[in-house]
Amino acid sequence: MKTKATSLDIAYQAGVSQSTVSRALRNSPLVNEETRKKIHALAKELNYKVDKNASNLRSQHTGTLALLLFEDPTSDDSMINPFFLSMLGCITRAAAKNGYDLLVSFQQLSEDWHADYEDASKADGLILLGYGDYVDYEDKLKQLNEQETHFVRYGTIEEGQTGVSLGCDNFSGGYQMTQHLISLGYQTFAFLGGADEHCPEFKDRYLGHCKALREANIKIVPHNQIDAISTEGSGFSAANQLIQQHNLPEAVFCASDMIAVGALTAFQKQGINVPKQVALAGFDDIQVAHLTSPELTTMQQNTKLAAEVLVESLIKKIHDLPVESALIPAKLIIRESCGGKPNG
Amino acid sequence: MKTKATSLDIAYQAGVSQSTVSRALRNSPLVNEETRKKIHALAKELNYKVDKNASNLRSQHTGTLALLLFEDPTSDDSMINPFFLSMLGCITRAAAKNGYDLLVSFQQLSEDWHADYEDASKADGLILLGYGDYVDYEDKLKQLNEQETHFVRYGTIEEGQTGVSLGCDNFSGGYQMTQHLISLGYQTFAFLGGADEHCPEFKDRYLGHCKALREANIKIVPHNQIDAISTEGSGFSAANQLIQQHNLPEAVFCASDMIAVGALTAFQKQGINVPKQVALAGFDDIQVAHLTSPELTTMQQNTKLAAEVLVESLIKKIHDLPVESALIPAKLIIRESCGGKPNG
DNA sequence: CTGAAAGCGCTTACAG
DNA sequence: CTGAAAGCGCTTACAG
Numbered sequence: 001m002k003t004k005a006t007s008l009d010i011a012y013q014a015g016v017s018q019s020t021v022s023r024a025l026r027n028s029p030l031v032n033e034e035t036r037k038k039i040h041a042l043a044k045e046l047n048y049k050v051d052k053n054a055s056n057l058r059s060q061h062t063g064t065l066a067l068l069l070f071e072d073p074t075s076d077d078s079m080i081n082p083f084f085l086s087m088l089g090c091i092t093r094a095a096a097k098n099g100y101d102l103l104v105s106f107q108q109l110s111e112d113w114h115a116d117y118e119d120a121s122k123a124d125g126l127i128l129l130g131y132g133d134y135v136d137y138e139d140k141l142k143q144l145n146e147q148e149t150h151f152v153r154y155g156t157i158e159e160g161q162t163g164v165s166l167g168c169d170n171f172s173g174g175y176q177m178t179q180h181l182i183s184l185g186y187q188t189f190a191f192l193g194g195a196d197e198h199c200p201e202f203k204d205r206y207l208g209h210c211k212a213l214r215e216a217n218i219k220i221v222p223h224n225q226i227d228a229i230s231t232e233g234s235g236f237s238a239a240n241q242l243i244q245q246h247n248l249p250e251a252v253f254c255a256s257d258m259i260a261v262g263a264l265t266a267f268q269k270q271g272i273n274v275p276k277q278v279a280l281a282g283f284d285d286i287q288v289a290h291l292t293s294p295e296l297t298t299m300q301q302n303t304k305l306a307a308e309v310l311v312e313s314l315i316k317k318i319h320d321l322p323v324e325s326a327l328i329p330a331k332l333i334i335r336e337s338c339g340g341k342p343n344g
Numbered sequence: 345m346k347t348k349a350t351s352l353d354i355a356y357q358a359g360v361s362q363s364t365v366s367r368a369l370r371n372s373p374l375v376n377e378e379t380r381k382k383i384h385a386l387a388k389e390l391n392y393k394v395d396k397n398a399s400n401l402r403s404q405h406t407g408t409l410a411l412l413l414f415e416d417p418t419s420d421d422s423m424i425n426p427f428f429l430s431m432l433g434c435i436t437r438a439a440a441k442n443g444y445d446l447l448v449s450f451q452q453l454s455e456d457w458h459a460d461y462e463d464a465s466k467a468d469g470l471i472l473l474g475y476g477d478y479v480d481y482e483d484k485l486k487q488l489n490e491q492e493t494h495f496v497r498y499g500t501i502e503e504g505q506t507g508v509s510l511g512c513d514n515f516s517g518g519y520q521m522t523q524h525l526i527s528l529g530y531q532t533f534a535f536l537g538g539a540d541e542h543c544p545e546f547k548d549r550y551l552g553h554c555k556a557l558r559e560a561n562i563k564i565v566p567h568n569q570i571d572a573i574s575t576e577g578s579g580f581s582a583a584n585q586l587i588q589q590h591n592l593p594e595a596v597f598c599a600s601d602m603i604a605v606g607a608l609t610a611f612q613k614q615g616i617n618v619p620k621q622v623a624l625a626g627f628d629d630i631q632v633a634h635l636t637s638p639e640l641t642t643m644q645q646n647t648k649l650a651a652e653v654l655v656e657s658l659i660k661k662i663h664d665l666p667v668e669s670a671l672i673p674a675k676l677i678i679r680e681s682c683g684g685k686p687n688g
Numbered sequence: 689c690t691g692a693a694a695g696c697g698c699t700t701a702c703a704g
Numbered sequence: 705c706t707g708a709a710a711g712c713g714c715t716t717a718c719a720g
Binding site (some may be wrong): 016017018019020021023030032033035054056057058059062 | 689690691692693695697698703
Binding site for chain 2 (some may be wrong): 004047048049050051052054056057062064075080082086088091092093096101102103104105106116119120122123147254261287288291292293
């Protein structure tokens with residue numbers, strides 16, 4: 001085994017003290033330009049890198065962010081929700097852009113996630129991501145807060161909730177989509193997706209949906225709201241249940257694209273044409289949304305922006321700057337699955 | 345700011361030495377069962393976690409793996425290749441299963457990736473992932489090897505290559521798929537995807553394709569191999585180029601599903617029916633493959649297994665155990681896009 | 689601008 | 705089974 005170079009080796013070869021090497025490497029203005037250059041050259045030559053554990057231990061911060069991804073326990077073990085996977089990609093980029101490393105961890109198993117990362121000095125702060133049932137997590141979030149652990153979560157904003165939450169404007173998204181469907185002339189509706197406090201983002205989408213319906217004097221049919229989690233299989237089942245109820249509505253708004261994709265298959269298997277016999281809309285604008293046939297009309301979440309806001313807010317929290325919860329607007333993407341004229 | 349509990353705090357409260365606390369917390373058999381329990385209880389009460397930086401520094405290993413994801417520089421900035429995103433998910437799981445944390449990093453920018461992680465004691469080893477142009481990287485890999493940095497890469501296996509490589513059996517995959525197409529009665533073929541040393545996995549798929557063709561005495565038409573990288577847009581362009589060449593072949597084998605998805609759109613825009621007028625096959629079996637219409641016949645990569653092998657091999661390397669390069673078989677998934685009878 | 693010294697919070701020989 | 709002590713490789717007051 002080769003032995004790794006340390007700052008002492010460099011100090012020895014440069015004929016300066018170890019402190020000076022440390023300063024030079026961090027480009028402290030306290031160091032003479034020439035010695036600084038000499039030391040940098042030597043470091044490069046010896047393939048020296050500052051030991052992160054040592055510097056973290058000494059300076060008491062890590063320069064890394066931990067992303068904790070909560071998965072729907074019911075979802076297929078091998079598959080991660082594509083929306084979160086894409087968020088993960090954007091967050092990694094955003095973290096790198098801000099000079100932080102990113103530790104990624106799936107959290108369906110560990111019970112101790114609320115403490116494992118920042119408390120163990122693995123990360124300076126946590127990003128919580130997932131269609132998590134924050135009702136269940138609330139206690140742990142409280143505990144995080146008491147321990148002064150820095151965290152931000154991606155999700156809904158609620159009265160009196162613990163910590164900072166960044167999220168998509170689900171209510172307005174549900175509202176906009178429904179208005180669009182109404183403007184297309186549809187009169188009867190269904191909503192596929194859980195709508196209670198255990199799936200708060202879906203609930204907000206549903207509430208926005210209902211608001212648009214009420215404004216247009218369209219009756220809300222309670223049994224046309226059918227629970228589903230964000231998987232194809234769940235969307236498939238929910239759509240089949242809807243079909244069996246008879247009186248198929250003219251338009252079906254799904255709480256997520258994954259649900260919509262499953263519903264699309266269900267309709268097509270029953271010989272029900274989308275959009276001619278039923279209009280179908282999703283939410284998220286994941287990649288598959290424009291690859292189905294018909295292409296899916298949906299509300300686009302701006303994952304890149306969301307990731308940046310998440311990372312930047314967390315960094316602010318780490319530096320004890322004030323951060324507010326905030327909503328990120330969703331954008332209506334009109335394609336083929338609802339009839340009307342596609343705009344993109 | 346609250347001050348974090350240290351092992352000394354626990355030692356004080358438990359009335360033992362700090363060494364004993366350290367031992368107890370790592371469940372050393374050297375510690376009396378009762379004191380062990382007392383210390384664990386105290387740790388929980390005080391919300392104590394072992395400081396990773398301190399323990400890593402002292403023990404000289406990190407318990408984390410770094411995943412370096414090389415992206416096709418030409419691909420859309422906001423979008424990560426879905427195949428690698430799914431690998432990422434599986435690798436995170438596999439790392440967790442083996443008790444390691446995972447540091448994730450995209451590497452299109454940094455020049456120093458070959459040293460940044462293990463040398464800085466951020467990780468015990470590196471996983472290299474991406475349709476990377478390993479021709480360009482070879483020098484850096486050599487350097488990694490010289491520094492005795494532990495790494496494994498996901499990719500092709502080549503004569504005299506540096507380090508351990510795990511990958512899909514692309515050659516056999518290309519061969520199998522082509523045999524399947526031939527068995528369906530197709531006589532003329534195109535291959536969409538780069539086939540030179542800069543995209544070694546595509547090249548192997550192409551070589552397997554050619555072997556099957558030769559065995560069936562089917563002429564290989566060089567201008568029917570059209571370069572493409574693994575994006576929809578590139579697949580779209582390649583298919584359009586093929587269409588403009590006239591004499592559309594009966595079957596088009598795409599080097600990846602993303603290419604196939606783009607090609608499908610191109611064919612459909614030109615009113616060319618898939619599979620009636622042209623059969624279309626992909627590779628990877630990414631999620632969208634079964635959502636297109638017609639559903640895509642493809643070669644499935646076993647991402648879960650690949651991730652586990654990758655992680656386990658790297659861990660072996662870290663422990664200086666011998667590791668061999670290995671190929672993971674791909675599986676033919678017959679759906680609709682090539683005609684014939686779907687099997688699943 | 690530079691150096692000597694302390695100390696971050698652990699793990700691990702060493703001695704008992 | 706337990707404790708006292710050294711030391712991992714840095715950063716950072718402190719003194720000059």
